[in-house]
Amino acid sequence: MDRVIIFDTTLRDGEQAAGTGLTPAEKVEIAKQLERLGVDVIEAGFPISSPGDFEAVQAISREIKDCTVCALSHATPEAVDRAWEAIKEAKQPRIHVFLSASDIHLMYQLRKTRDEILEMARDMVARAKRYTEDVEFSPMDATRTEPVFLYRILEAVIDAGATTVNIPDTVGYAIPAEFGDLIASILEKVPNIDKAVLSVHCHDDLGLAVANSIEAVRRGARQVECTVNGIGERAGNASLEEIVMALKTRSDFLKLTTNIDTTQIYRTSRLVSELTGFVVQPNKAIVGANAFRHQSGIHQDGVIKQSITYEIIDPRSVGVPASTLVLGKVSGRHAFRERLAELGYTLEGEAFERAFKAFKELADKKKEVTDKDIESLIAEEKRTASEVYHLDHVQVSCGDHSVPTATVRLVAPDGKVLADAALGTGPVDAVYKAINRIIKVPNRLTEFTVKSVTEGIDAIGEVLIRIESDGVSYTGRGASTDIIVASAKAYMNALNRLLLAKKEHKK
Numbered sequence: 001m002d003r004v005i006i007f008d009t010t011l012r013d014g015e016q017a018a019g020t021g022l023t024p025a026e027k028v029e030i031a032k033q034l035e036r037l038g039v040d041v042i043e044a045g046f047p048i049s050s051p052g053d054f055e056a057v058q059a060i061s062r063e064i065k066d067c068t069v070c071a072l073s074h075a076t077p078e079a080v081d082r083a084w085e086a087i088k089e090a091k092q093p094r095i096h097v098f099l100s101a102s103d104i105h106l107m108y109q110l111r112k113t114r115d116e117i118l119e120m121a122r123d124m125v126a127r128a129k130r131y132t133e134d135v136e137f138s139p140m141d142a143t144r145t146e147p148v149f150l151y152r153i154l155e156a157v158i159d160a161g162a163t164t165v166n167i168p169d170t171v172g173y174a175i176p177a178e179f180g181d182l183i184a185s186i187l188e189k190v191p192n193i194d195k196a197v198l199s200v201h202c203h204d205d206l207g208l209a210v211a212n213s214i215e216a217v218r219r220g221a222r223q224v225e226c227t228v229n230g231i232g233e234r235a236g237n238a239s240l241e242e243i244v245m246a247l248k249t250r251s252d253f254l255k256l257t258t259n260i261d262t263t264q265i266y267r268t269s270r271l272v273s274e275l276t277g278f279v280v281q282p283n284k285a286i287v288g289a290n291a292f293r294h295q296s297g298i299h300q301d302g303v304i305k306q307s308i309t310y311e312i313i314d315p316r317s318v319g320v321p322a323s324t325l326v327l328g329k330v331s332g333r334h335a336f337r338e339r340l341a342e343l344g345y346t347l348e349g350e351a352f353e354r355a356f357k358a359f360k361e362l363a364d365k366k367k368e369v370t371d372k373d374i375e376s377l378i379a380e381e382k383r384t385a386s387e388v389y390h391l392d393h394v395q396v397s398c399g400d401h402s403v404p405t406a407t408v409r410l411v412a413p414d415g416k417v418l419a420d421a422a423l424g425t426g427p428v429d430a431v432y433k434a435i436n437r438i439i440k441v442p443n444r445l446t447e448f449t450v451k452s453v454t455e456g457i458d459a460i461g462e463v464l465i466r467i468e469s470d471g472v473s474y475t476g477r478g479a480s481t482d483i484i485v486a487s488a489k490a491y492m493n494a495l496n497r498l499l500l501a502k503k504e505h506k507k
């Protein structure tokens, strides 16, 4: 069977989605998980776009050993040089040069002729080639580019040394049959196409990104560019998990494989959602909360008798936790550690003790501690590990005839205990105002969502918030069986990320 190269652009195109605000350390954490997942290429960022992006790409290049690390670059000498500077320590470095090719972009945005574009593309690929053997070129807005010009530009960049040529459906305009025909025509009309890998990069403006990508590989493309949970510019990119599982589940028809360890899919999706703050919609294929839930009586009956009746994918094959009762009040350290290992987590020393303490407290409040609860505890533990200020205590008084009042106590980085109180329009507002009286960083709350991790009145509540400061957005999450405590933790998490980012920026 032929293999399709999985090029993950979660950290570049995915990160371009409004309001992700990932720190360099978080990007490294996602990159390491992508390496575990088995993607072939990680597009780590766009080094010339900001010092933070440069730093993240450089850190990922140093850390990742088993994947190609790619940096995006405009078709300018400065951008190509900067891209190389960021990835030069990678074991397998790739420079990805892009340049608009459609007349719409040439006329209204770049104000350049086709010949000028051709020359820039050729020159910048040649420049990148002086740095690394592995060079990719993307003619932006390819699906609205006049095909004969597209063939010319592809031929020219392959001659200049491009080893991958990527066909971006930049505005999500293509229809599967039409896109497939374009791919087949490129394979037929570009004389030197056998010297490069043909890749596709589809956006989801018409909800067709995955369908277009699958049609493209069916017609001969051998690299797909995609993101975890389908995050990306506007409506997003083709979703990695949907492409990989379509290729795997329908290998009888498509006869194609990937290198992906599918059991890592669920964990990767959770991590990306957790760190970007983009909640996965419940009905999302493969990784949504309802993807393997059967509601109708007929379906439940069928699945109980034989899962194949209504399930085309075994949830365990994508790493979805069983979500059955696993641990309770009487479970000890050993059982907890074993369950963590089964879920793919290893915590040592203080981190383990903190998580175990949180588990015991939860088990006291909740009869059944499920895998999803444990995942939530671990996420909370990770957030605690990277704190600047720690929330030590929160107390509120509220009701329909009283003024909401909150008292909070925080521990500062130097160990000092700081306490304050405030009134608010509601209990969460009062808590946030009390925290603001201690950590005096101006910001604006732009989003606030609460959801429960599992069913039942005793469920853990997860709060996701976004705050904005100096035009930059920071997400925060918090989890607790008490939603006011979860809200306070989410705010502290967002503030801590803001403080860390400002500190990094000053360096």
Ligand code: KIV
Pocket (backbone or CB within 6 Å): 013, 098, 138, 140, 141, 168, 169, 170, 171, 201, 203
């Ligand atoms: O959508 C697009 O055209 C891109 C290119 C930079 C490949 O993201």
Ligand code: ZN
Pocket (backbone or CB within 6 Å): 013, 168, 170, 201, 203, 233
């Ligand atoms: Zn894109």
